[in-house]
Every structure is written in C-alpha cells, then in structure tokens.
Amino acid sequence: MSDERDFLDSYDPGAFAPVAVTVDVVALTIRDGRLHVLLVERGGHPFAGWRALPGGFVQEETLDAAALRELAEETGLRPGEGVLDRVHLEQLRSYGDPGRDPRMRVVSVAYLAFAPSLPDPRAGGDAAGAFWVPVDEAGELAFDHAAILADGLDRARAKLEYTPLATAFVGDEFTIAELRAVYAAVWGEELHAGNFHRKVLSVPGFVESTGETAGRAGERGGPKPRLYRAGDAHLLHPALLRPTREDGVR
Amino acid sequence: MSDERDFLDSYDPGAFAPVAVTVDVVALTIRDGRLHVLLVERGGHPFAGWRALPGGFVQEETLDAAALRELAEETGLRPGEGVLDRVHLEQLRSYGDPGRDPRMRVVSVAYLAFAPSLPDPRAGGDAAGAFWVPVDEAGELAFDHAAILADGLDRARAKLEYTPLATAFVGDEFTIAELRAVYAAVWGEELHAGNFHRKVLSVPGFVESTGETAGRAGERGGPKPRLYRAGDAHLLHPALLRPTREDGVR
DNA sequence: TCGAGTCTTACTCAGTCTGAGAACAACGAG
C-alpha cells in the first residue's frame, strides 16, 4: 500500500459524477408586525422570472461564509457596516433529490437567517431584484424552495420556544412589548401580555434590564415602557411554550 | 435570451470547481443498557486505520436513500429483511469546511439513525470492519467525525424530550421499563420510575396498550409488566423534560 | 419451600408553573 502522500498526489477528483453544492438562505425579518421572507426574482434559466430564495454556488469558503456572502450580495448590504453582523445565521438542512435542479445534480445547503428590520434590498448578483414578501404571500417558488421555506418557518417557530432567538429580530435595546410582537408575528397569534411579561422576566438570562425607559410611549398611549437588552442565555429554561397547538397536531 | 431548452443543452456541469458530496451516518442503538454508535475502521487513505462514521459518496439517489444504503452496506443488513425497515433515519446537518477532507472539497450530509439492538455487523464495502462502540468510548475519529458524533448525540438527547423517538430503540412491543431504560441510557441518568410511568401514559398518542402482559418478569423479580406499542403521535405534548440540566447550561 | 430483594403500578402531597382575568397608573389623541 502506498503511503498517504503518494495517495493524495495521485488522487483524481474528477473520478466522480459531477455534483454542485449551493447554499440557499431563508432570511426572515419582521416589518409592520408581519413576518417577511427575502425573495429574489430569477434573471436566468432555469426558472427565469420565478421567485426564489437567495442563494448560489459555494466557493472556496465555509458553508456558513457562503450563506452570509449570498445574503450580503442579494441585499446589497456590506459586512462590517454593522447591519449584517447582527444577523443570526444557522444551518437549516440540505436538499439533494436528483432532479431538483434540471441542470445537474445539485445539493443545496439551506440556511436560516433572522434579522431586525432591514432596509429594502438593492438588486445585485444574478438576481433581477430582491424584496421582502410576507411569508403567507410567498406563493409558488422555483425549484423546491417552497418546501425549504416551509421547513424554515417550522424551525423558526419551534426555536422561539426554547432559545432567545426572538431577540435577533429586534434592535439592541427593546421593550417587552416589542419582543411580544415578534412572538405574535412568527407564531401568528396574540399572546397574553401579562403572562408573557412574567414569563420573559422569570427566565434566567433571557433579557436584562438597561435601567432606562423608552423616551416615548406607544403610539396609542400607555406608560413609557422599560428597555431591555438580550441576556447571555443560549437556551430558555423553562421554555416559552406556544399556546396549545390543539392536541390534534401530534 | 435563448429559450430554456437551448440553455440546458449548452450547460457545462464541469465549469465549477469539483466538489464531492458524501453521507455519514451516526447510527445509534442500545446494547446492555448503554448507548452505542456504529463505527468502521478505515481500510484506505486518508486516515487509514482510523475509526470513522460509516459513510460514502452519494450516487444517483436521494440523500436519504444514500444514508440507508451506506448503513446497509456497513452493517451487512439487507433492506427488506425487516430489520432495516424499522430504523428511524433523519438528516442531522451538513459539514463542508474546506480542508475537512485532504483529498478535495467534500461536503458531507450527516444522518442520524436509531435502531433497536442490531446484530453485530459484517464487514463490507471499503471498511476493514464495523462494530458497535459505547458512545463514551468512541475516542478520536477520522476527519471531523468526532464533532459530527457530538452533534448527533445532542440532537438525540433533545429529540427524546419532545418526540416519541425512544420507541425506535425498542422492539415492536415493549414495556414502560424498557422505554425508561432507553431514556436512562441516552440521557445518562436514572429516572424516577413512578413519575416516568405516569408521564408516559398521560401523553396522548405516545404509547398504546396491547392488553397483554409480558410472559415473564424481569430477571430479578417483580410483576409481569404490561406491554405497549408505539402510538400515533409525532410530537409529545406535553414533553418529557430532562431532569434539571442545572440552570448553568444556558 | 420460604424469605429476601426487586420491580411494576398506583397513590399522595407539597411546591411550582400556567392561563385567565382584574387592577392601576401613565400616556397620547382629540
């Protein structure tokens, strides 16, 4: 048996059937109290003119870096400008059915991104345009992107329960009511204000008080709310469970 | 712009840097009350002689099918013989750091498999041998497989809480005590028998009674336990929470 | 065959958590 050096030198990477690896990003944000997803309109074949998730081929970089790069390209935001640094990015899962892309065998690693309200994206890359769309108006998407979006939403809704993810949707300092609005937007249901308040403050490490109060109350009155920052918890314990998904869900 | 047919005909799949896609399987089972993982000893370079997770290159098949095939090849089990059909298989996540494989850029889609006690594997494929190893004795593994295994264990421990996954580790009919042994093995701690019993029976759809009792009691006495089958729930509600991971985990 | 020890199952009880509702004060809009 040859030694490892010889083996690597003689190794032929072309010996396998060609496969491409892409990343696709399910980027979520909240605008006007509704959950939105970032979509692009495809400029080229296949699926020209269709809406799709932002994404592209992986280059010489980690998968995480590829996802962040694609997000930056499609939104026109630059890393280092501060906005993108506050985006929470995590891997969702991979999709690799033969035939999901008519060009060739493509395995796509999907990512989930959460951001505070971002500006309207500038067109860039090979996308004819990018825009935020309310998740319930996404409609048909190219490839299997509708399924990917559905998986992403499931994951997002579940993670709100046991992680402090909601803080990724709000600014640096926020009120409990803003946090509650995030939960309401993602879960699609109103939450009992009093109980939510009690719960959030009772979970260690979820939020910490800044000692300040907002300069102004809400548009429709009420006292000036207190401001909080995200705490140091990675897991919420105990969790904030969703209001009874009636037991039929199973 | 050419139409889609022309575009596809002229598309050159070789235009991108070569990437290979593999699947790696974290297969878990319980033997003698301890959680075991299936490992192979690598026969060829790179990492010849090292232990690794079973896995290999994806062929013209879905990712799920590739994972099942690799599992079958490494264990010597054939699909259709019944044993493999009862294996729970789910995607874990993908690993694609440049340099994780010295041969070329390799993106690996990791899978998690749960099975009732399987027979000792027969060697097969390019592995010099395959064997079940207690998870806490896995030691160093080839590539980044140690990290993959750790992620798989995390996922398994978490999923036990809110899904009926534990039933995938036991036979078709089982006792509550066998189910409790699964939780104890995966979580690494004993559980209060009475409370566990109450909890399992109170979660709708987790288990359903067969009406029968086991022919024999445990080795060290006790009454003949009743037998149960897995219910139709996909999610446990309410969940079986792990005994207080003391709040420092965050 | 008998006793010791083990195990399943059921029950109890105090502490905690939850959902629902009410109370109150602070605030904006008209």
Add this chain to the structure above:
DNA sequence: CTCGTTGTTCTCAGACTGAGTAAGACTCGA
C-alpha cells in the same frame, strides 16, 4: 380634560412536577 390604550403587577384556580410511600407480583438463592 376625557377617554381609550398600554405597561406592569396581582390574584386565583387548575395542572403539572418531583419525591416519597405502598401494595402486590415475581425471581432467585438458601
């Protein structure tokens, strides 16, 4: 100023949880 809205705090009954106890049923070894 008045009214409706909102942030925050309480209260209360029901559900759930961990810990312990108890009654049998059974195996094993003496």
